[in-house]
Amino acid sequence: MTDLFDVIHAQRAHRAFADRPVADADLARILDAAVYAPSAENKQPWEFVVVRDPAGRAAIGALIERAWNSAGKAFSHTRLSPALLTDVDAGATGGIAAAPVHIVVGADTERGLRQTVAESIFPAVQNLMLAAGAIGLGTALTTIAVGYADELRAIVGFPETVRPMAVIPVGYPARPLGPPAREPFAHHTHRDRYGDRWA
């Protein structure tokens, strides 16, 4: 799939992965796409740790599971639809851990513009995920583990100056997911002033 609009319209959060390895060349392609993103002052404050090591992935998976079971699940219980809650729960309790690759994304708070370092990371994350989708890989943007920043730093070796921002599991999807459920853009778009709806 190479049409950009097709890729965008197919992007989903994948939390279950096939037992199939991902080639380094494919990881290089999606990381290359990531770094073509914009960033404030073009400081490119992103740092990526590509975790293939089973011990590292198990530690990240355990951290996600702990974060989910200690607070995330109770918080999300009444907020998420039953289907999404089931999917997130399955992801947090083994689905994400089973991905053959985890990409931990950090923000270098010394290199980046302090006020916008967080905002400068997520365009790169989205580029990476769209590029992954374009070559048949599944990803999910997850942030639950970044609440345990020190533990996540210790697992991947980030120094204190690099703030963990996201954990992205990468792998071939265990199964195809349907199209994303999204409201039409016109529901959230206004002409000239808020309230004068697009259509």
Ligand SMILES: Cc1cc2nc3c(=O)[nH]c(=O)nc-3n(C[C@H](O)[C@H](O)[C@H](O)COP(=O)(O)O)c2cc1C
């Ligand atoms: C900022 C942010 C944080 C997220 N954190 C998590 C997370 O910790 N765990 C998880 O399973 N999904 C996480 N997600 C994924 C969302 O649940 C997902 O994008 C949303 O439900 C839409 O899913 P879909 O693209 O499959 O329709 C996160 C998404 C965003 C944008």
